[in-house]
Amino acid sequence: MTDVHDKTPAVPPHGDHTPAVPEEPIPNPGLPAHQWRPTDVDERAEKRAERQVAAMFGLSMVCALLFVVAYFTLEIGDNFDTFMGLGASTVALGTTLGLALLLIGIGIIQWARKLMGDHEIVEMRHPAASSQEDRTATLEALALGGEESGIGRRPLVRNTLIGSVALLGLPAVVLLRDLGPAPGDKLASTIWEKGMRVVRDVVGTPIKASELEIGDLVNAAPEALFPTEENGYPEIEGVPLQVEKAKGAIIVVKMEPGDITPGPGRENWTVNGIICYSKICTHVGCPISLYERTTHHVLCPCHQSTFDLADSAKVVFGPAHRPLPQLPLAVDDEGYLIAQSDFTEPIGASYWEREKQ
Amino acid sequence: MSLDTSKVASTNGSTAATASKPSKVGGVATWADDRLGLATAMRKNLRKVFPDHWSFMLGEIALWSFVVLLLSGVFLTLWFNPSMGEIHYEGSYDQLRGIAMSEAMASTLNISFDVRGGLLMRQMHHWAAMLFIASMMVHLLRVAFTGAFRKPRELNWVIGCLLLLLGTLEGFTGYSLPDDLLSGTGVRAADGFLKATPVVGSYMSFFLFGGEFPGDAIIPRLYIIHVLLIPGLLLGLIAAHMLLLVYHKHTQWPGPGRTNDNVVGFPMLPVYAAKAGGFFFIVFGVTALMGGLMTINPVWKFGPYDPTKVTAGSQPDWYMGWPDGLLRIMPGWESVIFGYTISWNVMIPILIVPPLMLVILMLLPFLEGWITGDKRDHHLLQRPRNAPTRTAVMVSLMTFYGLAWAAGGNDIIAIRLDLSINQITYFMRVAVFLGPLIAFIVTRRWCISLQRLDNEKLLHGYETGIIMRSPDGGYAERHLPISDTAAYTLTARDRDQIHTVEGDTDSNGVVAPGSRIQALRAKLSDGMFRHNVQKPTAAEIEEAHHHAAHEHELEAGLDHPADGHQFDGHSDHTVEEAPLRGGH
Numbered sequence: 041m042t043d044v045h046d047k048t049p050a051v052p053p054h055g056d057h058t059p060a061v062p063e064e065p066i067p068n069p070g071l072p073a074h075q076w077r078p079t080d081v082d083e084r085a086e087k088r089a090e091r092q093v094a095a096m097f098g099l100s101m102v103c104a105l106l107f108v109v110a111y112f113t114l115e116i117g118d119n120f121d122t123f124m125g126l127g128a129s130t131v132a133l134g135t136t137l138g139l140a141l142l143l144i145g146i147g148i149i150q151w152a153r154k155l156m157g158d159h160e161i162v163e164m165r166h167p168a169a170s171s172q173e174d175r176t177a178t179l180e181a182l183a184l185g186g187e188e189s190g191i192g193r194r195p196l197v198r199n200t201l202i203g204s205v206a207l208l209g210l211p212a213v214v215l216l217r218d219l220g221p222a223p224g225d226k227l228a229s230t231i232w233e234k235g236m237r238v239v240r241d242v243v244g245t246p247i248k249a250s251e252l253e254i255g256d257l258v259n260a261a262p263e264a265l266f267p268t269e270e271n272g273y274p275e276i277e278g279v280p281l282q283v284e285k286a287k288g289a290i291i292v293v294k295m296e297p298g299d300i301t302p303g304p305g306r307e308n309w310t311v312n313g314i315i316c317y318s319k320i321c322t323h324v325g326c327p328i329s330l331y332e333r334t335t336h337h338v339l340c341p342c343h344q345s346t347f348d349l350a351d352s353a354k355v356v357f358g359p360a361h362r363p364l365p366q367l368p369l370a371v372d373d374e375g376y377l378i379a380q381s382d383f384t385e386p387i388g389a390s391y392w393e394r395e396k397q
Numbered sequence: 398m399s400l401d402t403s404k405v406a407s408t409n410g411s412t413a414a415t416a417s418k419p420s421k422v423g424g425v426a427t428w429a430d431d432r433l434g435l436a437t438a439m440r441k442n443l444r445k446v447f448p449d450h451w452s453f454m455l456g457e458i459a460l461w462s463f464v465v466l467l468l469s470g471v472f473l474t475l476w477f478n479p480s481m482g483e484i485h486y487e488g489s490y491d492q493l494r495g496i497a498m499s500e501a502m503a504s505t506l507n508i509s510f511d512v513r514g515g516l517l518m519r520q521m522h523h524w525a526a527m528l529f530i531a532s533m534m535v536h537l538l539r540v541a542f543t544g545a546f547r548k549p550r551e552l553n554w555v556i557g558c559l560l561l562l563l564g565t566l567e568g569f570t571g572y573s574l575p576d577d578l579l580s581g582t583g584v585r586a587a588d589g590f591l592k593a594t595p596v597v598g599s600y601m602s603f604f605l606f607g608g609e610f611p612g613d614a615i616i617p618r619l620y621i622i623h624v625l626l627i628p629g630l631l632l633g634l635i636a637a638h639m640l641l642l643v644y645h646k647h648t649q650w651p652g653p654g655r656t657n658d659n660v661v662g663f664p665m666l667p668v669y670a671a672k673a674g675g676f677f678f679i680v681f682g683v684t685a686l687m688g689g690l691m692t693i694n695p696v697w698k699f700g701p702y703d704p705t706k707v708t709a710g711s712q713p714d715w716y717m718g719w720p721d722g723l724l725r726i727m728p729g730w731e732s733v734i735f736g737y738t739i740s741w742n743v744m745i746p747i748l749i750v751p752p753l754m755l756v757i758l759m760l761l762p763f764l765e766g767w768i769t770g771d772k773r774d775h776h777l778l779q780r781p782r783n784a785p786t787r788t789a790v791m792v793s794l795m796t797f798y799g800l801a802w803a804a805g806g807n808d809i810i811a812i813r814l815d816l817s818i819n820q821i822t823y824f825m826r827v828a829v830f831l832g833p834l835i836a837f838i839v840t841r842r843w844c845i846s847l848q849r850l851d852n853e854k855l856l857h858g859y860e861t862g863i864i865m866r867s868p869d870g871g872y873a874e875r876h877l878p879i880s881d882t883a884a885y886t887l888t889a890r891d892r893d894q895i896h897t898v899e900g901d902t903d904s905n906g907v908v909a910p911g912s913r914i915q916a917l918r919a920k921l922s923d924g925m926f927r928h929n930v931q932k933p934t935a936a937e938i939e940e941a942h943h944h945a946a947h948e949h950e951l952e953a954g955l956d957h958p959a960d961g962h963q964f965d966g967h968s969d970h971t972v973e974e975a976p977l978r979g980g981h
Contacts, residue, residue: 065855065935066885071654071661116513117489126692130516134689137517138682145678152671163446163660165646165776168549220607220614223599227609241705259705278483283609286585286704319705324589324724324743325610326582327707341709342586343725344808344818357819359724359742361731389589390740391599395733 071160079154089154096147103140110136228386228397230262231284232367237263237271238292238316238377246376249311252294255333259319262288262379287387289319289327290367292377293349295336303352309368311377316367317353318387321345323360325389338364362390447669448649448662452539457673458532459560461680462525463635469522470624476512478504479574479620481613490697498576498701501616505575505696521688526571528684530564530716537561537758541791543778545648546762548771553641556634558759563631565716570623572694572714576616579694581702582711584615593743611704651777651889653882660776710808719798720751722805726825758794768921770896782851783890785844786925789837796836800829841928848930851887854879855933856941878945888932896922 078085110132120127170178191198237246241259244266252258265284267273276284297313309315317338319327326342336350345358353364365387368380386394430436447453480500486493488503489510508515537557540546546554569587573580588610591602607614646660655661663669687693699708713721723746730741765787766772781788803810804825811818858876865875878884898912898919933941 064888065933065938066881066888068656068889069653069881069885072882111513116516117510120490120510120516126690127516129513130520131689133514133517134521134685134687138684138686138689140682141678141685142682145675145680145682148671148675148678152668152675156667156671158663158668160661161444161446161664162654163646165658165660165774167774168645216604219604220612221603223603223609227599261705279608279611279613282611282613282704286610289705323729324586324593326586326711327705329707330709341707341808342582342711343721344822345729355729358822359727359729359746361729361740361742389592390731390738390743391592391602392594392596392737392739393599394738395736 071162074159077154077158080158086155089150093147093151093155096143096150100140100143100147103136103143107133107136107140225397227388227391227394229382230287230387231264232262232288232379232382234379234381235372236379237372238290238369238379239263239266241289247292248375249314249371249377250375252292252314254294254296254313256292256294257331257333258292259329260290260292260316261285262290264288287320290316291319291328291331291338292316292369293331293336295333295350299336299350301351303366306352306366306368309366309380311369311371314369314377315349316369316377316379317347317349317364318367318383320364320388321360322355322362322364322387323358323389328364442643443666444664445643445646445669446660446662446664447647448655448660450650452543453647454676455532455536455539457676458680459529459536460635460639461677462528462532462684463631464677465525465681465684466522466529467628469518469525470628472518473508473515473522474624476504476508476515477501477574477620479617481576481611481616486701493697493700496701499616501574501576502696502701505577509697517685517688519688520691520693521684523572523693524687524691525684526568527693527714527716528680530561530568533557533561533564534716538791538795541761542781542788543648544775544784544787545778547775548762548766549774550641550645550648551762551766553638553645554762555759556638556641558755560631560634560638562755563627563634567623567627567631568714568716570619570627573619574616574623575694575696576702577696578699578702578706578708579696579711581611581704582707583713583717584702585610585704590743590747593740594748595737595739595744611702646776648776648778652886655777655889657775657777712805712809715802718805719801720747720805722801722803722807722825723747723750723829725807726801726804726822726829728826754794754797761790768896768918768925769894770918770922771894777889779890782844782847783929785841785848785929788844789841792840793833793837797829797833800825800832804829845928845930852930852933855884855887855938857945876945878942890932892931893926893929895919895926 079089080086110129114129114132116127116129119129122128123131169175186192238260239246239262241261244261244263246263247258247260262284263271264273265276265281265288267275292314293316294312294314297310300310300313300315302309319329321328321340321342323340323343323345326340328338328340328345328347330339330341331337331349332339336348337346337356338349338353339346340358340360343359345360346356347353347360347364348356349364352366355361355363365383365385367383370378370380372378386397426436478500482500483497484500484503486496486498486503486506488494488507490506493506505519508519510516540554540557569583573584588602588606591605592598594601602610605615605618606612607618647662649655649660649662663672700706712718724743727742727746730745732739732741804822807818807821807825810816810821858878861875861877863875864872866872879887896919898915
């Protein structure tokens, strides 16, 4: 006995190979005697249970028929909130189908509990392992198979086979190559470019710098997503539109010009207190949206990263690491907000080669 | 007994009842057996015994809800169009008419508003998915807390863990299909997770989405994963899970006549088949009621996905909540090494901790087996209190899960309880480390004191609630012995055995190979078992009963019918005979 266990006489320590079998304090009394149920001994109880079960099955049939009736009589479409905010058809179909199924289930279980034999049976277990005899025979068969194939004696054949099968992984992987194009530097840029107007999202109307009041936040987009003959941008639709929408979304905020602490080199990126950032969170890419005008904080509703828009959108709270990329703003001759350039860094979630681009 | 039991089938017969005349069924059976030889396999299994306990039903809920998922899912595929092609919705739902959306979203609305029973099936499918995952989790806890994962069932435990993982992925791919605003936000977050993968992140994102996010490939790809790939894997693993269950035979609770060498219960045919079959209808029926009466995932309220929009309170389905919670409370750590960006703030909570937790979960039975050095087959379940360390580990893992999950709702908690979201987040950052530790210590001590309580019952009987006044004016509560069956059930457990090192140097003073790892093992084994309370020995019980008999002798002579024995079957009197307050 090691001295570690000296204080613990309750647990007899021992080595691996000497399983102690202390005497069982209380002998096994054996299975209790079978108890007869009322339905086993009382014919009336038995009949009653039988009627109960049959009644449940019968009611289930009624429900199934009601389901069919409800299917053909109740309107759907516009009437999706006729009943407690739910559609009458959905409620009726769900209730009748549910009851039809439940009644079958409860009926069968009542049958099993009351009327089927309830003698408990004892079955002996077998060890999960095969018998020693089977093991030996299997090992012999394996050895014989190995011997006859000569896989052990012919390493050249064996190793080239392993090599050839392993190399089949290459075609399998290469075949997947065309799942998508290589990223290249696509993530590094957006559709924004010098002189592109900032327009309201959804409607696409340009924003006059003079229209904004202090405290305003506008969800905006690049004008190129709303091509017209007037602005001359090329048609864009489908996947490219969605991609550029996903990357080009911005928020435009106007605050007291004095509140803004411009980042180094960003002194002329704002227009009279109007400042613009990417709307895409630098954490995992949710569009941020919750703005608190008194603190100039904007919060991402997905994981609560909070950015201070007055201070280069620095992270003040939450799991994001980088500030929101800022879009340098200017105004054109007509007084509309335009971008001075594209973003100066990739927008959205971080990725491995981000700093290289 | 003079009861007429002749009509009750004696179900313990060794030969199956055969009809005297060849019946139609018999004819079909013969035809089939001539070709398939099923009788040999069925002979053994038709009367296979399954033990009864409510907790054995939890896995069954998972199985049946999977069947409901297959049935309702097939229905949905008949109308769902997994395409990201943009169309203008022209269906019945007024508020979205004329709005541009993907065909996936439009067909989901079509199922919800223009296919009769479609909304019911959609909601049943979603509710069944919740039931599927929830019941798998509770089933997993049952298996872990009762030690059912010990040898020989470790591999079935691993299969179960894989089923939980696949079920979760199946859920994610499923709720992303409608291409609504909420699920699209989730898909975009998933894109962020992929991009955070070192070296290949942006490639993985471009390959999965068929180009830059959102592309037009993700919905069809998720669809085929959701309806073919993962269900196929799930089916295969469920089959393996069930086959192993049948091969090992179900575990059972110890009790009179129920030992490690037998299994006591009802035969598969008819009782267990009826109960399990009936239970299928119950799960199906409950799902139908839920689908008909409880709204879930009302995509028409969220609207179609638009990469520039988001709703406040965006949250994944609850089973994805705990990694999301870790993501929320993770500090914003990111480093740039040699010009390459490593996003610890995404990698740790999403790419490292959840897979690590899964690996820990899968390793639990192997770790326990290694520490205890126990190579025996275990078919008897343990009460959680009788394995205090294991129970404490599980509760500690549950606490971690629960806290992380709650952190995933930090915005909801902040709104509902009027708390600061920042403070909740700071609290959670500490709590996910301290909480599991506290839970471990408390649970272990709790288990051990419950073990003491069991020993008290065995040695001194149960508390009757009867207060006896002794002649000298002292008061004491009367204890009476518990029944033999209860006493046997309490003692039907193994004594813990601490694994010890048998000398780490041989006679020449050479350190035995691997002795350091053996010492660690002995230390862990000691830590695991040292404080456990072992069941009393026969001698201790004998002594305690002798002592009790002596006390009873002292208390004898009361000659009062209400001596406490009227409750334990040892009384000569009945309660009715007891004169109340001396003859009133």
